Amino acid sequence: MPLILIVEDDVTFSLMLTTWLKKKGFTVDTVTSVGEARRRIQQNPYNIILSDLRLPDNDGIVLLKWLKENQPAVPLIMMTSYAEIQTAVQSIKLGASDYIAKPLNPEELLNKIQELIKDTGTASTPAEQPRTGTVVSSPAYIEGKSREARQVYDYVHLVAPTDMSVLINGASGTGKEYVARRIHEESPRKNAPFVAVDCGAIPKDLAASEFFGHIKGSFTGAINDKTGAFVAANGGTIFLDEIGNLSYEIQVQLLRALQERKIKPIGSNQEIPINVRLISATNENLRHAIEKGDFREDLYHRINEFTIRIPDLKERKEDLLIFANHFLDQANSELHKSVVGFDNETIRIFLSYSWPGNLRQMKNVIKYATLLATDKFITRNELPGELIETPAVAPTKLKTLKDEEHERELIQAALQQAGGNKSKAAILLGIDRKTLYNKLKIYKLE
Structure with a gap:
């Protein structure tokens, strides 16, 4: 099967594209930065690179120039918004094989990929070649964008x-x-x-x-x-x-x-x-x-x-789903599963949980949940107990409370139970973070 590398920092879009390409019979790896793309390309015999134009550490043009210097035979398709078509056209002049505008037309993309594979004559060889640095063997830590x-x-x-x-x-x-x-x-x-x-x-x-x-x-x-x-x-x-x-x-x-x-x-x-x-x-x-x-x-x-x-995982909420999807890819490969992602409730639990074991704990949690999953998405039912056993807070939610002294005590209790995590405390109190921050200032609890 042809081997494709997706270079895209939009995790949701990358996951959707990966799932669709796998259904079409391709083997897919994903990365979120130019630096990680370079390392993967040096380690694996990719047939095609699909790269976003705008990436956290650099842009797709930089990756394209590097690719032309180091592995000129590997074709690259630039993915870009309509507003950046002119830059995409420039990428063609610099050696990109093609470009496609977002939102993608899946059939158009498939046609471009099939044409490139036909031109290079490598439709069946990559899967037979030994691969290193794939999702399975890559370290349990990837770059985030926070x-x-x-x-x-x-x-x-x-x-x-x-x-x-x-x-x-x-x-x-x-x-x-x-x-x-x-x-x-x-x-x-x-x-x-x-x-x-x-x-x-x-x-x-x-x-x-x-x-x-x-x-x-x-x-x-x-x-x-x-x-x-x-x-x-x-x-x-x-x-x-x-x-x-x-x-x-x-x-x-x-x-x-x-x-x-x-x-x-x-x-x-x-x-x-x-x-x-x-x-x-x-x-x-x-x-x-x-x-x-x-x-x-x-x-x-x-x-x-x-x-x-190195900050704790709970300090990097912006990166949390990037890591979660990375570990899901690993778990799918190791367990021969095809779980697509996480439902909304699971994502909410992930974002509110403090992750005391950091990335190592997250990797184990997702592998455990992937093994139990029977549908396309991991749900609350597949999560281990420590993630869903939320400590009990007083039954009165803050947004319905009128007594200021009681309100102050309730905020303090929630913060203590949440281990100082304001986002989790806000969820326990039934309010949004902005409201909690305002009340922290009012009661001088910061």
């Missing part, structure tokens, strides 16, 4: 070409390792190893061996020589996840290795030069750990030449 998301990736693009050490702060499940890998992939070290170490999973007495290696017989259980993570990552990037879990003794050894750029395997007298870039991550406040004496301040400054904070 201001918070753009700031994260602006920082990634800014720091990646340097050799600065980076500290990534973020709660569990927000995608810290994915961001670390993105930094590595956009750096001059991209063709060298990327080695990830989960510091929280290393037993204290084996940490030095994991980092620096050991020689056979150096301690009980050392039945073979072991290459440590720093030697394995030499020339590339080492990622230390949850670095705050390291013991004080290992922190001292790590600091020495970073300062001297040499390591010594356990039981060896030979020092090995190392050239690695360090990226660390933590879900705790290392400043507080320093104050308590649990983390060395000199090591903190060594690993923290540049900081990137």
